[in-house]
Amino acid sequence: EADIYQTPRYLVIGTGKKITLECSQTMGHDKMYWYQQDPGMELHLIHYSYGVNSTEKGDLSSESTVSRIRTEHFPLTLESARPSHTSQYLCASSELRDRGTDTQYFGPGTRLTVL
Amino acid sequence: KNQVEQSPQSLIILEGKNCTLQCNYTVSPFSNLRWYKQDTGRGPVSLTIMTFSENTKSNGRYTATLDADTKQSSLHITASQLSDSASYICVVSDRGSTLGRLYFGRGTQLTVWP
Numbered sequence: 001e002a003d004i005y006q007t008p009r010y011l012v013i014g015t016g017k018k019i020t021l022e023c024s025q026t027m028g029h030d031k032m033y034w035y036q037q038d039p040g041m042e043l044h045l046i047h048y049s050y051g052v053n054s055t056e057k058g059d060l061s062s063e064s065t066v067s068r069i070r071t072e073h074f075p076l077t078l079e080s081a082r083p084s085h086t087s088q089y090l091c092a093s094s095e096l097r098d099r100g101t102d103t104q105y106f107g108p109g110t111r112l113t114v115l
Numbered sequence: 116k117n118q119v120e121q122s123p124q125s126l127i128i129l130e131g132k133n134c135t136l137q138c139n140y141t142v143s144p145f146s147n148l149r150w151y152k153q154d155t156g157r158g159p160v161s162l163t164i165m166t167f168s169e170n171t172k173s174n175g176r177y178t179a180t181l182d183a184d185t186k187q188s189s190l191h192i193t194a195s196q197l198s199d200s201a202s203y204i205c206v207v208s209d210r211g212s213t214l215g216r217l218y219f220g221r222g223t224q225l226t227v228w229p
Contacts, residue, residue: 004158042119042219043159043204090158103149104217106158 003027006091006107013081014115021076021110023091032074033104035090036060043090049074081114088112118142119207121220129228132195136223138188138205146208150179150190153202153222162190162203195227 004025013019025032030051035043035058045058049068063085064078074093078085090109094102119140128134140148147166151159163172163179165188172179176193192199202222209216 040124040221040224042221044219045217092158103161103164106160108157111156 004091004093004105004107006089006110008110009108010111010113012113012115015080015082017081017114019078019081019112021078021089021091021112023074023076023107024072025074025093025105025107026072027093027105028071029093029095029105030071031094031102032068033092033094034058034064034066034074034076035092036062037088037090037109039088047076081112083114086112086114119205119218119220121203121205121223123223124221125224125226127226127228128195130195130197134192134195134225136190136192136203136205136225138190138220140186140188140205140207140218142186142207142209142218144210145183145186146210148179148181148188149206149208150177150188151204151206153204155201159204192225195225197227197229200225200227 007022032049034047036046037043044060046060046062047066049055055066064076066076088109088111091107092104094104122137149164150162153159162177163174165172165181167183178191181188202224204222205220207218
């Protein structure tokens with residue numbers, strides 16, 4: 001079982017609310033990622049980070065923002081949630097190794113529903 | 116366009132039976148291929164990883180094969196158990212960037228009935 005945690009596990013909120021999804025890992029991994037996954041669909045990378053103070057946007061356009069002030073912590077924030085943001089959000093981390101050879105360890109996910 | 120296609124989309128088998136899941140990819144340049152297991156409401160967990168030079172990798176009752184020439188992989192599950200019910204995701208990594216970009220399939224939803 002990977003030591004990567006996400007809170008909350010489930011969140012139901014109203015449109016326009018600001019939310020922060022928490023992700024933390026205790027493995028000392030430099031690389032961290034946020035994915036969005038809809039039922040029956042593939043994971044889409046929305047943000048990633050190589051280390052502290054490093055953040056990049058992924059392949060899927062997202063209105064969310066991330067920060068990486070500490071190695072172990074990679075929170076995702078939505079300033080104004082909308083129903084289109086309803087989805088499962090998965091956080092992952094991996095070691096900084098040769099390109100593509102690192103294994104990503106995933107958290108349990110946050111199921112977000114915006115009414 | 117780099118893609119990962121998995122088949123079947125869903126599969127139902129009886130406990131104790133074997134099954135094989137398929138993955139075809141067009142990702143290039145190829146770095147490695149992984150199979151992940153994702154239980155409902157959970158994050159994916161890595162089962163196997165294979166590089167270009169490897170053509171088979173086992174992890175308990177799971178055996179993955181890779182044919183880099185035809186760009187095909189399969190995941191064989193032996194003597195299935197109820198706990199094998201999950202989505203199995205094929206993930207291919209390229210060598211075209213420092214990040215080692217991952218391409219995800221949509222998964223095969225396996226249901227094992229008693």
